[in-house]
Amino acid sequence: MSAAGAEALLTIDGVGKRFGGVAAVRDVSFSVADRSVVGLIGPNGSGKTTLLNIVNGVLAPDRGEIRLGGSATAGRRPSDLAALGLARTFQAARVFRTLTAMQNLFVPLLHQKALERRAAHRRAFDLLVFVGLERHADRVASELSGGQQRLLEFARTLVTRPRIVLMDEPFAGVHPQIKATLIRCIRETVSREGASFLIVSHEVPDLVAMSDRMVCLVEGAVAAWGAPADVVQEEKVIDGYLGRSEEPA
Numbered sequence: 659m660s661a662a663g664a665e666a667l668l669t670i671d672g673v674g675k676r677f678g679g680v681a682a683v684r685d686v687s688f689s690v691a692d693r694s695v696v697g698l699i700g701p702n703g704s705g706k707t708t709l710l711n712i713v714n715g716v717l718a719p720d721r722g723e724i725r726l727g728g729s730a731t732a733g734r735r736p737s738d739l740a741a742l743g744l745a746r747t748f749q750a751a752r753v754f755r756t757l758t759a760m761q762n763l764f765v766p767l768l769h770q771k772a773l774e775r776r777a778a779h780r781r782a783f784d785l786l787v788f789v790g791l792e793r794h795a796d797r798v799a800s801e802l803s804g805g806q807q808r809l810l811e812f813a814r815t816l817v818t819r820p821r822i823v824l825m826d827e828p829f830a831g832v833h834p835q836i837k838a839t840l841i842r843c844i845r846e847t848v849s850r851e852g853a854s855f856l857i858v859s860h861e862v863p864d865l866v867a868m869s870d871r872m873v874c875l876v877e878g879a880v881a882a883w884g885a886p887a888d889v890v891q892e893e894k895v896i897d898g899y900l901g902r903s904e905e906p907a
């Protein structure tokens with residue numbers, strides 16, 4: 659059995675990626691279990707987004723393997739991986755700006771042929787209620803605040819009932835109240851829908867509080883992996899990312 663674990667939903671095993679002379683990701687292994695939240699931390703330029711892009715199928719790794727639900731993802735395009743249950747949110751929220759909040763959820767639902775119109779409408783509204791945007795159902799997405807667009811983007815990822823959601827900096831620049839809503843929605847999606855999350859964030863205390871496992875990358879390599887409270891106390895994580903607080907003389 660590899661260090662990354664045998665029964666995980668997502669397994670990242672010995673993955674590496676170079677851009678010319680830069681080793682952006684170096685021999686990275688960890689896993690995301692079913693129904694769990696994994697927090698991914700590390701300083702700027704440590705390879706977090708590159709790793710998400712590899713998991714998502716946007717970039718091909720130079721070495722190593724990724725398995726989703728037991729199947730190797732090599733050679734699969736992002737759309738194939740989405741069909742296998744992988745969803746993603748981005749640093750800048752991606753919504754259909756000219757559609758209303760309701761239409762943002764309803765339109766992708768209609769593409770799921772199994773759902774008839776009335777059922778799609780009900781599910782779209784339920785998702786709006788879930789993220790607390792029901793009062794804004796008829797507002798065009800571009801008129802929503804940045805934080806509200808982030809909640810809408812999150813609701814959109816749930817439309818397909820993903821098994822795992824990759825999130826890149828979901829809390830950056832977001833009002834504390836919206837952040838609290840997002841954290842509640844993430845945890846409830848784990849418990850209600852059985853989904854898992856891999857979340858990149860610099861908001862370390864929030865990530866420690868909400869994650870089941872954490873991994874820290876420093877210069878593209880895993881500096882620590884394990885229980886959040888342990889990871890943030892690792893020497894390599896303190897030296898490479900968090901720094902030390904001033905101690906009284």
Ligand SMILES: Nc1ncnc2c1ncn2[C@@H]1O[C@H](COP(=O)(O)OP(=O)(O)OP(=O)(O)O)[C@@H](O)[C@H]1O
Binds near residue numbers: 680703707708709
């Ligand atoms: N397309 C690319 N071409 C060349 N170098 C790249 C490319 N993408 C990323 N890099 C380099 O790879 C390294 C890792 O970058 P990456 O964006 O993955 O880090 P990050 O941890 O996500 O950073 P941040 O926290 O600032 O978003 C950096 O040195 C970056 O400059």
